[in-house]
Amino acid sequence: MNPAESDTEAQLLKSLPEHLAPFGTERSNLIPILQMVQKHFSYLPAAAMEIVARHLDIPLAEVYGVATFYNQFRFTPPGRHPIKVCLGTACHVKGGDIILENFERKLGIRDGETTADREFSIERVACVGCCALAPVALVGETVHGNMAPSKIEGLFTRIQVEKEMAQRKKRENEPDA
Ligand code: FES
Numbered sequence: 578m579n580p581a582e583s584d585t586e587a588q589l590l591k592s593l594p595e596h597l598a599p600f601g602t603e604r605s606n607l608i609p610i611l612q613m614v615q616k617h618f619s620y621l622p623a624a625a626m627e628i629v630a631r632h633l634d635i636p637l638a639e640v641y642g643v644a645t646f647y648n649q650f651r652f653t654p655p656g657r658h659p660i661k662v663c664l665g666t667a668c669h670v671k672g673g674d675i676i677l678e679n680f681e682r683k684l685g686i687r688d689g690e691t692t693a694d695r696e697f698s699i700e701r702v703a704c705v706g707c708c709a710l711a712p713v714a715l716v717g718e719t720v721h722g723n724m725a726p727s728k729i730e731g732l733f734t735r736i737q738v739e740k741e742m743a744q745r746k747k748r749e750n751e752p753d754a
Pocket of ligand 1: 663664665666667668669703704706707
């Protein structure tokens with residue numbers, strides 16, 4: 578996590594109790610509360626889970642028990658470039674699992690994890706609605722169809738080039754010190 582992200586997360590944690598107040602303290606509100614927390618942080622940070630447990634006056638294990646039951650919740654922050662690999666039927670038949678494995682090997686993380694620098698995360702997803710392009714992967718909002726292991730390296734090169742161009746543009750727009 579870079580310092581700016583860690584500051585933002587600290588600020589969000591600080592303001593969490595005031596966002597919890599409108600939900601009241603009924604334990605039946607746990608799921609809407611977890612949804613709100615995930616909306617704020619894009620995942621469920623451990624520190625936020627503790628605040629939720631205290632707010633509802635229930636054991637932390639119960640909060641985790643409910644959160645882990647539903648696959649809508651994630652416990653690691655998404656990367657700045659979230660990678661979603663489709664493993665719906667059409668993509669699976671065309672080797673989606675091999676694409677997933679190649680992304681995992683390239684980044685050194687598994688499905689559901691995020692790289693230490695928070696640049697990339699990998700997630701398997703169900704059909705994303707463009708089966709004609711199977712196998713499909715998404716990087717951010719961009720759909721990459723007819724994926725093949727040989728295309729993965731080029732995809733990372735493109736992300737790196739785009740990042741460098743954005744940084745250069747930012748520097749050019751900065752007023753001279
Ligand atoms: S199964 Fe992958 S896009 Fe439909």
